Amino acid sequence: MILPLAIKRFDLAKAKKAAVKELSAEEKIKAAAKRIFTQKGFAATRTRDIAEEAGMNLALLNYYFRSKQKLFDIIMLENFKKFIHGIVIEVVHENATIEQKLEKVVAAYIDFLALNPDLPFFILNELRNNPTSIASTISDEINQIRNSFFKQLQQGNKKSKLPPMEPFHFVANLIGLTVFPFVGKPILQRVTNVSDSKFNALMQERKKLVPVWLKAIMNAK
Amino acid sequence: MILPLAIKRFDLAKAKKAAVKELSAEEKIKAAAKRIFTQKGFAATRTRDIAEEAGMNLALLNYYFRSKQKLFDIIMLENFKKFIHGIVIEVVHENATIEQKLEKVVAAYIDFLALNPDLPFFILNELRNNPTSIASTISDEINQIRNSFFKQLQQGNKKSKLPPMEPFHFVANLIGLTVFPFVGKPILQRVTNVSDSKFNALMQERKKLVPVWLKAIMNAK
DNA sequence: GTCTATATTCTGATAGAC
DNA sequence: GTCTATCAGAATATAGAC
Secondary structure, eight states: OOHHHHHHHHHHHHHHHHSSSOOOHHHHHHHHHHHHHHHHTTTTOOHHHHHHHHTSOHHHHHHHHSSHHHHHHHHHHHHHHHHHTTTHHHHHHSSOOHHHHHHHHHHHHHHHHHHOTTHHHHHHHHHHHOSSTTHHHHHHHHHHHIIIIIHHHHHOBTTTTBOOOOHHHHHHHHHHHHTHHHHTHHHHHHHHTOOHHHHHHHHHHHHHHHHHHHHHHHHOO | OOHHHHHHHHHHHHHHHHSSSOOOHHHHHHHHHHHHHHHHHHHHOOHHHHHHHHTSOHHHHHHHHSSHHHHHHHHHHHHHHHHHTTTHHHHHHSSOOHHHHHHHHHHHHHHHHHHOTTHHHHHHHHHHHOSSTTHHHHHHHHHHHIIIIIHHHHHOBTTTTBOOOOHHHHHHHHHHHHTHHHHTHHHHHHHHTOOHHHHHHHHHHHHHHHHHHHHHHHHOO
């Protein structure tokens, strides 16, 4: 009789699933895929690498996700949402002055990027390759930003004497000062001869500095 | 007799080489490789694409450059030198104040990037994949920057009341404000809804604005 | 030097046993 | 659901004719 053995196996599987730390094969693969795709991009990633990173078999990748492309699409969508939603939206929508929003959004972004340093490069990379496909999934969030924050920006703030500013320059400066250091980390570290721990400390400094700088830029000349 | 024909062929080849616009097969392949590698990176580029772009046969690529990797290494080295040398060095080495250098280097960089918009992303991308290999080839230039400009920066400028500044923040700000817009072009255009021609016009504006902003940053608070 | 045809290696995906 | 073994196609590289 083989039945008892089968039951035994089933119970073991249940026990594993009940354990808090234990991930299913599907989850392990997805997590591994997210790490590698985010770090190396679609083209440079091999499905074999993902399977190995997950400690799983290559065949399981296709069993759960059908193809490399479908798996990538899932990761990409999640990464995009993570990058935009929850960081920009909540900070941008509340009732607050430009100055207050600046301080919040910069600090939130830097904290977020310290935990996800590869994300901005991934976004930039895949956005170059995908002329349009992503556009629809994030257009809602972008429209919200445009309708709320950009208008506020172009009005300026009379109380604190903050003059209005061209939205493009403002966004380019905000992202350039806040997220670029993470994108350009390899070259910045090489040029300035800065260690990883020093880099992290400098990023923490920037949480205070960048909002001050951005205000100085708006008031310049 | 086949000899006369051979001579005829030889003369034709010479005539072609003499023509100003005519590139040799080797040069055509290298030029095509530079375009495609720079735009798509190593992994996403196929040797077939390069051969087709060059209007040449695939076998010639291996005849002249032995392998995809060796061809890429040549392009990468040239791109790195182009990016550092001639842009940074000449501007950084002359006898001038920080303010004067700032104006020159920003304008030179933006003009350069307008002609080579894919270059910074390429550098960033391949620097991520290559932990060390490139380091040696550019360390000389970097050391020159460190020894001349960084020292000047940390001394500040008493005449124009420019206080000294942490080199890392300065470089991060300079590159973030100057080259990031080109790296982040796809996302910036999407968020701010800006056309290609408008983008170029805004970049021209930044030639004047960024130096002013960088000075405002140094004097902030 | 240049081409066509082919060899070789890599990689995504599947078949089929358990 | 999971594994081993294998296939099919793509991509790099080479052999050999001209």
